[in-house]
Amino acid sequence: MRVSFASSIAATCAAVLVLPASPAAPAAASVFPTAAALPPAPDLPGATQSLPLVPLGTATRAPGGARAGEQGLTRRDVRPFSLVGVVWDDPTVPLHGTVQVRTRATGDGAWSDWQDVETHNEDHGADPDSAEGSARALRGSTAPLWVGDSDGVEIRVRGAELLPAGLRLELVDPGEDPADGPEAAAPRIRGAVAPAAAGATGANDRLAPYGQAWIPALSKEETEITFRTTPGQEAVQSAAAQPYIGPRPKIITRKGWGADERIRETGFVYTKTIKTAFVHHSATGNNYTCSQAPSVLRSIYRYHVKSSGWRDIGYNFAVDKCGNIYEGRAGGVAKPVRGAHTLGFNNDSTGIAVLGTFTSTNPPAAVLTAVARLTAWKLGLHGVNPKGTAYLVSGGGNLYKKGTKVRFNTIAGHRDGFATECPGGRLYDKLGTARTSSANYQGRS
Template sequence: MRVSLASSIAVTCAAVLALPVPLAAPAAAAVPPALGLPRAVPALPPAAAALPPAPELPGSTQSLPLTPLPGSTRALGGAGAGEQGLTRRDVRPFSLVGVVWDDPTAPLHGTVQVRTRASGGDTWSPWQDVETHNDEHGADPGTAEGATRGLRGATAPLWVGDSDGVEIRVRGEESLPTGLRLELVDPGEAPAADAAADPVAAPGRAVAAPRGRTAAAPAVPAVRGAPASLGAAEAAASAANAGLAPLGANWIPALSKEETELTVGQAPDRSARQAPDRSARQAPAAPAVAPFIGPRPKIITRKGWGADEGIREKGFVYTKTIKAAFVHHSATGNNYTCGQAPSVLRGIYRYHVKSSGWRDFGYNFAVDKCGNIYEGRAGGVAKPVLGAHTLGFNTNSMGIAVLGTFSQSAPPAAVVTAVARLTAWKLGLHGVNPKGAAYLVSGGGNRYKKGTTVRFNAIAGHRDGFATECPGGRLYNKLGTARTSSAKLQGRR
């Protein structure tokens, strides 16, 4: 998976998670017809030649059908084989590209390459590869999300930064899928944080920054998820902030009645108590044993990175528990600043929902190369939200996408630390030892047949459940370190 990153944000850490973000549902901006004006068209008067103004926040998608390129050939019997694409043309500003097609089960055997022109300039980028093997992501077969009519086949998204010109070519090794379209995504600017609606952002209000720049945001202290180290009152307040409820000596995620039941531990078996020895002096009660839950890390909420809650499906879908964490790389390249990561997330989110037909952002969490952790799919970070990240093994698992490509590049130490901190807390809420094993039942995929029970490490790589390069060899080789660090953060030896 390959990509490069660059864009803008308004908020990086404006909203560090304390509670799930209340759902805001602003009306989604209408998407104007896609533009594709070849550079070679005859000159027009200035007023007529001007492109329509870019739509208002919170972003937009231009969808351009691909056509056979001049001089391309077609294999006998393959109506879609050969080469399709678009010649150089002006388009409205965008920052992320991808290719989609009609049948989500049809693979694209071939290569996809694009080059883009930076906004306001005449310089074109070199040809960049777009990762075509994106079918290992998505909802499990047989689930409601996996059977949605609006699903499409899709490449991985490629972040190219602020651009207003594009050229693309798709070369098939065999028949290409039908209905190939180029998706050009403008993530829009992040909205200003509303301190009144989001108490976590109360120390200051973030202001939207111009495209390509970052507005400063006040840092907010982390909320800890291990109340045992605090006094009774402090522990209760900390646990409430962390979305936890008391269960005996443990703390578990608090779920509402309409959400899936989650059992992390059991209350003490009072029936098994022995009668007290009245002949001896009563010994003082032993202090409650703390559960193995790592401190809750700072998590930038969906509101913090500017997710438009109006484009996803309403409501949430939960699985029963979390037994394992699958680590991915986003294949978006490493040429981005961490201040630009929220814009990348907004672009991926729109591509997942509007272009690929998913109900929401696919991953439960994301981590940038500076170690910042972001809330992914909506539904509550302390809860077992069903994602669309590891085809066949989304049930009873969570997905963490590291923004970048780590096939040849080693992940920064901050990435490994962030994965360890996140899993120490989240797996700890569900009683999971990061150095232990997890058993999951396959929902169907290219590596394990549906119904197969598979043993995974509790912190696993995407390639463990699907025949894929993800999360890249260099990141995959660091998962052992993450497991050890995560277990230590939980207080395990």
């Protein structure tokens, strides 16, 4: 079992304890195929098992003459994991069909019902003309699904058209939670610090002590003082008579949620400014506790980097269902880090992912409060009114051709820039409330 966070829903920590993954169940104890042929799990905080899918049943003719069929894996034992997804070779080829999985819990050995995996994930990712968007390592991918501690899996992929080549099941183990609790007064530095970890932590050096697991909240007055004395804010200050900026919320850092800085690409990529905040849902399901949110984040991070081929986690920020805010892509929470969250509109924007699925489930009030507080601060750093609008230029997508100038609300939903259900109808319908609250936090009437 993984080390859980303290009972506080806002639990964070200051150092990472690396433990090996638990061994798979002995082959003799199961009637299902085992993972014995897989290479041993690496001694890292997290691991990914990648299993090629095979044909199931008999292929049939689909409308239009293309061959459709079913691929998957029958029930089998695998090493422990908590998140699943499916990837394929060509990121430009969509998966038209359904993906369903069922998993076996490590605690009681019970198998879940079939669960749907969201197949439309091509709306996330880096812009096509960016270095990240044209990387050779990119793969097509479904959204990831959080299933909790599991050691058995079965999957079926049914296509209405020809299935993409190279379908693989990705099983992600998020690794152990960071060891130190949120009450640790000072970071514990154990030996030499890896350059990537030092870089990610140092990007927030003006906001919190080195190695801190969270960036502390500030009052509005304290935030305005910090804003006035921060280099690089002169242009924003001259554009407004007063700094309309909300109080800085508490933000759990990458150190706090246990990001393994060794797996991402080194360095950071920035855009010019932030004009719009795009709100997403992670589509990973709602079956997690808030103490598990760091594990969910580590899983998404590993899936984005190791399975999908992105340089880092795609989102700039994440919010769990208890309203805790997390640093996403590395580079500094106060800086205009370019993410890979809204394909075609990653320039001059920031991406906020609410952990969960809100197609038919209402987001908790704590989520809307967190989104409002975060945007009041983040947009305020760039002189942006949360109730206003801004223009962004499309980098290419299925709603707007490359080069199209598009007007967005400054707090927009993912579906505003791409034909997708994200962030789910129930969350999207609440964005008006978030805009009003965010403007109020900034001190706007």
